[in-house]
Amino acid sequence: MTEQAPQGVNPHIPNAARMYDYFLGGKDNFKADRDLGDMVLSVMPEVREGTRENRALIGRVVRYLCEQGITQFLDLGSGLPAQENVHEVALRHAPEARVVYVDSDPVVATHGRALLADPNRVAMVLGDCRRPEEILSDPEVRGLIDFDRPVAVLMMFVLHLIGDQDEPQRFMAAYRDALAPGSYLAISHVTNDVASERAAQVTDFYRKANADFTPRPGTEIHAFFGDFELIPPGLATGLPAHQVWPFHDPLNPVFVDEDMARMAYAGIGRKL
Numbered sequence: 001m002t003e004q005a006p007q008g009v010n011p012h013i014p015n016a017a018r019m020y021d022y023f024l025g026g027k028d029n030f031k032a033d034r035d036l037g038d039m040v041l042s043v044m045p046e047v048r049e050g051t052r053e054n055r056a057l058i059g060r061v062v063r064y065l066c067e068q069g070i071t072q073f074l075d076l077g078s079g080l081p082a083q084e085n086v087h088e089v090a091l092r093h094a095p096e097a098r099v100v101y102v103d104s105d106p107v108v109a110t111h112g113r114a115l116l117a118d119p120n121r122v123a124m125v126l127g128d129c130r131r132p133e134e135i136l137s138d139p140e141v142r143g144l145i146d147f148d149r150p151v152a153v154l155m156m157f158v159l160h161l162i163g164d165q166d167e168p169q170r171f172m173a174a175y176r177d178a179l180a181p182g183s184y185l186a187i188s189h190v191t192n193d194v195a196s197e198r199a200a201q202v203t204d205f206y207r208k209a210n211a212d213f214t215p216r217p218g219t220e221i222h223a224f225f226g227d228f229e230l231i232p233p234g235l236a237t238g239l240p241a242h243q244v245w246p247f248h249d250p251l252n253p254v255f256v257d258e259d260m261a262r263m264a265y266a267g268i269g270r271k272l
Helices: 016-023 031-043 046-067 086-093 106-115 132-137 139-144 168-178 196-208 218-223
Strands: 072-076 098-103 122-126 152-156 184-190 264-270
Touching (some): 016 031, 016 046, 016 106, 031 046, 031 196, 046 086, 046 152, 046 184, 046 264, 086 098, 098 106, 098 139, 106 122, 122 139, 132 139, 132 168, 218 264
Parallel strands (some): 072 098, 072 152, 098 122
């Protein structure tokens, strides 16, 4: 059966967002995405569980930030809609919340706009997080987000899909500089501090896709936070750190597989 793709979308080029959807068990992917995804899983079978646990992690982070009084969320590289999206969790805990999703994939943007029930509270913007000046000046972003007040910027499982040639440290500094005191930055990122040989194999696989795969050492991931103050326990990896981050919830641990837990860092920083 021939797979039908939206106009302008090449279903034969693996797409990182659709591969993530495949790892989650979604249906918004093509054969090329599944084939490359299976190659990744052949080397790192933990990835499937890791992507699912990252969704749980996002929900925990949003809940924590709402409890800190945050009502504005900018989700960069949001990916395809899944269960427990940022706006669903945020509005449950803070009915006055405003959420803007940003993704560079037209298919992701189309799906995102389709799920939005309240355009006065939630928006989906087609944009590239590597271009902060465009994101921060976008009329839709500005229509919902007031950067004179605290904002939570989420970059969950996205920075390792951006290569060093795009200077992620530079554009992350631009986002940090644009935020008001009391704002937060949340990051989850695959590391090569462990299983470096397997990580290198996955990097090679992603050369066939539309995005790089760039796992980084913890020191580089920590640098993305600049001078933001990391909430305890800091940049967390492994058990038991992930089980208590960002707060203790023994019935819903962030990572249930210790090997997978060591292969990713997560942290929340606050601008003083």
